Amino acid sequence: MADYKKIINAYKDLPGGLIESYHAVQREFSYIPEEAVFYAAEVFDMPKAKAYGVATFYSYLKVGKRGKNVIRICESAPCHIAGAAQVVAALEKELGIKMGETTADGKFTLEFTECVGQCQATPVITINSKPYGDLNPAKVPAVLAEYK
Amino acid sequence: MAEEMRIVLRNVGKISPLKIDEYIKAGGYKSLAKARSMSQIDLIEEVKKSGLRGRGGAGFNCGMKWSFSYKIDTDQKYVVCNADEGEPGTYKDRIIMENDPQSLLEGMAICGYAIGSNKGYIYCRGEYPYVVETLNKAIAQAKDKGVLGDFDIEVRMGAGAYVCGEESALIESIEGHRGEPRFKPPFPPVEGLWGKPTIVNNVETFANIPAILEKGADWYKGIGASSYPGTKVLTLTGDVVNRTYFEVPTNVTIREVIYGLGGGMVNGKNFKAVQIGGTSGGFIPEEFLDTPIDFDSMTTIGAVLGSGAVFVMDETRDIVDIVDRISKFFEHESCGKCTPCREGTKRMHEMMHRINKGSGTVGVMDLLQNLGNVMSVACLCGLGQAAPAPVLSTLKHFKLEFNAKLN
Ligand SMILES: Cc1cc2nc3c(=O)[nH]c(=O)nc-3n(C[C@H](O)[C@H](O)[C@H](O)COP(=O)(O)O)c2cc1C
Ligand code: FES
Numbered sequence: 001m002a003d004y005k006k007i008i009n010a011y012k013d014l015p016g017g018l019i020e021s022y023h024a025v026q027r028e029f030s031y032i033p034e035e036a037v038f039y040a041a042e043v044f045d046m047p048k049a050k051a052y053g054v055a056t057f058y059s060y061l062k063v064g065k066r067g068k069n070v071i072r073i074c075e076s077a078p079c080h081i082a083g084a085a086q087v088v089a090a091l092e093k094e095l096g097i098k099m100g101e102t103t104a105d106g107k108f109t110l111e112f113t114e115c116v117g118q119c120q121a122t123p124v125i126t127i128n129s130k131p132y133g134d135l136n137p138a139k140v141p142a143v144l145a146e147y148k
Numbered sequence: 149m150a151e152e153m154r155i156v157l158r159n160v161g162k163i164s165p166l167k168i169d170e171y172i173k174a175g176g177y178k179s180l181a182k183a184r185s186m187s188q189i190d191l192i193e194e195v196k197k198s199g200l201r202g203r204g205g206a207g208f209n210c211g212m213k214w215s216f217s218y219k220i221d222t223d224q225k226y227v228v229c230n231a232d233e234g235e236p237g238t239y240k241d242r243i244i245m246e247n248d249p250q251s252l253l254e255g256m257a258i259c260g261y262a263i264g265s266n267k268g269y270i271y272c273r274g275e276y277p278y279v280v281e282t283l284n285k286a287i288a289q290a291k292d293k294g295v296l297g298d299f300d301i302e303v304r305m306g307a308g309a310y311v312c313g314e315e316s317a318l319i320e321s322i323e324g325h326r327g328e329p330r331f332k333p334p335f336p337p338v339e340g341l342w343g344k345p346t347i348v349n350n351v352e353t354f355a356n357i358p359a360i361l362e363k364g365a366d367w368y369k370g371i372g373a374s375s376y377p378g379t380k381v382l383t384l385t386g387d388v389v390n391r392t393y394f395e396v397p398t399n400v401t402i403r404e405v406i407y408g409l410g411g412g413m414v415n416g417k418n419f420k421a422v423q424i425g426g427t428s429g430g431f432i433p434e435e436f437l438d439t440p441i442d443f444d445s446m447t448t449i450g451a452v453l454g455s456g457a458v459f460v461m462d463e464t465r466d467i468v469d470i471v472d473r474i475s476k477f478f479e480h481e482s483c484g485k486c487t488p489c490r491e492g493t494k495r496m497h498e499m500m501h502r503i504n505k506g507s508g509t510v511g512v513m514d515l516l517q518n519l520g521n522v523m524s525v526a527c528l529c530g531l532g533q534a535a536p537a538p539v540l541s542t543l544k545h546f547k548l549e550f551n552a553k554l555n
Binding site: 015016017018019020022023044053054057058059060061075076077078080081113114115116117118119120121122126129 | 233234235236237238239242273274275276277278304305306307308309310321322323324325326327342383385386387391392393423427457459461465470473474477480481483
C-alpha cells in the first residue's frame with residue numbers, strides 16, 4: 001500500500017491544498033487513516049484539531065477504516081420515491097450487513113449519500129464513485145459481482 | 149407547444165468534448181478573441197445589457213456582478229466557477245461539463261479579461277471525479293493550443309458538503325477550510341478568495357457568455373422572459389414520462405415543461421405536485437402550473453426557479469413522507485455555524501418525522517409553521533433560509549395530507 005506521507009507531501013505547496021491531499025489519500029486507501037490526518041496537520045502547519053475538523057466536515061471524506069469498495073445509496077427525494085429503500089434492502093441482504101457497516105472480509109462498505117447528480121436514472125447507487133442507475137433489487141447481484 | 153432551444157447546450161452531441169479542434173471549428177474561442185478586442189468596460193456593458201442573470205439560483209445580474217470586481221484596483225483577482233451542483237435532482241452542470249468543457253473555459257476566460265484576473269478555479273463536486281478528469285484534459289488542451297493566453301484555470305474538488313455550493317462557503321473550501329459560510333458584507337466580488345475580489349458564477353452562467361458575445365446582447369435579451377432572458381436547462385425527475393434534461397426559453401410555463409417536453413405523467417396518472425429548483429424549492433400545486441418558469445414569475449407564486457430541477461409527483465405520492473425525507477437532508481447538510489439553522493433543521497426534521505409516523509398533533513403543526521417562519525429570516529445563509537420552504541409550502545397547499553396523518 002502506498003505511503004500516505006508521500007501523497008500528502010506532494011500537496012505541501014498548493015495553497016489550500018489540504019482537502020486535495022485528503023482526496024488523494026482516499027483515492028489510494030478508500031478512506032483516510034487517522035494518522036494521515038495528524039501527519040497532514042504537520043505538513044500544512046496547523047493544529048491537529050483543525051486538520052481533523054476539516055476532514056470530518058465533508059461527508060465524501062471518511063476518517064477511519066472502511067471497506068475496499070464503498071457502496072453509496074442516494075436517498076435524496078427523487079431516488080427516495082423511485083424505490084431506494086428496496087435497493088437498500090437488497091444490498092443489505094446480498095452482503096449480509098446493515099447500512100453503515102463493512103463486510104467481515106473488508107471488501108464492501110454500505111453508506112447513504114445525498115444526490116450524486118445522476119438523477120436521470122433514479123434510484124442510483126455508486127460504487128467507488130462509479131454510478132449505477134435505474135437500479136432495482138433484481139439487478140443488485142449482477143452489479144456486485146463486478147467487484148467480488 | 150414548447151420547444152427546446154439550445155444555447156448553453158449548443159454543442160452537446162455535435163462535437164467531441166475532448167477534441168478542442170472540433171470546438172474551435174464550431175466557432176469556439178472566437179468570442180474570447182472578440183472580447184479581448186473590446187475595452188473591459190464595453191465588454192461588461194455588453195454582458196449587462198444582455199440581461200443575463202445567474203443560473204446558480206440567486207439570479208443576480210451577471211455583468212453587474214463583474215463590474216464590482218472590475219472597479220477594484222488590486223494586484224490579484226479571481227474567477228471561480230461554481231460546479232458544486234449539490235441540489236438534489238440537478239445534473240445540468242454535469243451535462244455541460246461532460247459534453248462541452250471548452251465553452252465553460254472560454255466563458256471563464258472572458259470574465260477574467262473583463263475584471264482583470266489571470267487565475268480561475270473550477271470548484272467541482274467530489275462526486276464527479278470523472279468530470280474532474282474531463283475538465284483537466286480540456287484545460288491541458290486549451291493550454292497547449294495557447295487559446296487562454298495568460299489566463300490559468302485550476303480544478304478543485306468539493307467533498308460532499310451541500311453548503312459548499314453557497315459562494316462564501318465554497319471560497320472557504322478552496323482555501324482548505326471547513327466549508328462554513330462567511331458573514332456578509334463584504335461580498336466575494338469585493339473580498340473573496342484569499343481576501344481578493346472574486347467572481348463566483350455558475351457553470352451554466354459561464355457557458356452562456358461565449359454565445360452572448362458571438363450573437364450580441366440584443367439577440368439574447370430578446371429570448372424568453374424579459375426580466376430573466378435567455379434559456380434555462382431543466383432536469384426532470386419523478387413521475388414524468390421523459391426523465392431527462394431540456395433547455396428551454398425562460399417564458400415557457402411549468403405545464404408546458406411537464407406535459408409538453410416532459411411527455412406528461414407516467415401511466416396517465418393525475419398530477420399532485422411539482423417541486424422546482426431542487427430540494428430547497430417550494431412545492432407547487434396544480435393551480436399554478438400555467439406560471440412561466442422565469443425567476444420573477446416563480447417568486448410571485450412563492451416558489452423558485454433555483455437550479456432548474458423539476459421533481460414531479462403523481463396523485464399516489466405521500467407528500468408528508470417526502471417532506472420528512474427532505475427535512476432530514478437539511479438536518480444533515482446544515483454546517484452548524486449559526487444556531488437557527490443548526491437547531492432549527494434538527495427540530496424541523498424531528499417534527500416532520502413525528503407527523504409522518506402518525507404521532508403529530510395540531511400543536512406540532514403550529515410549531516413547525518412558527519419555526520419555519522423564524523428560520524427563513526434568522527439563518528445566516530441561504531441554506532437555512534430556504535430549508536423551511538418545502539415544509540411551509542406544503543403546509544399551505546397540502547394541509548389536508550398533514551391533517552390526515554395527525555394523531
Ligand atoms: C446552500 C446553497 C447551495 C448552493 N448551491 C449552489 C450550487 O450547487 N451551484 C451554484 O452555482 N450555486 C449554488 N448556490 C448559489 C451560490 O451561492 C451563488 O449565488 C452562485 O454560485 C452565483 O453564481 P451565478 O450568479 O452565476 O448564479 C447555492 C447557494 C446556497 C445558499
Ligand atoms: S436524486 Fe439520487 S442521484 Fe440525484
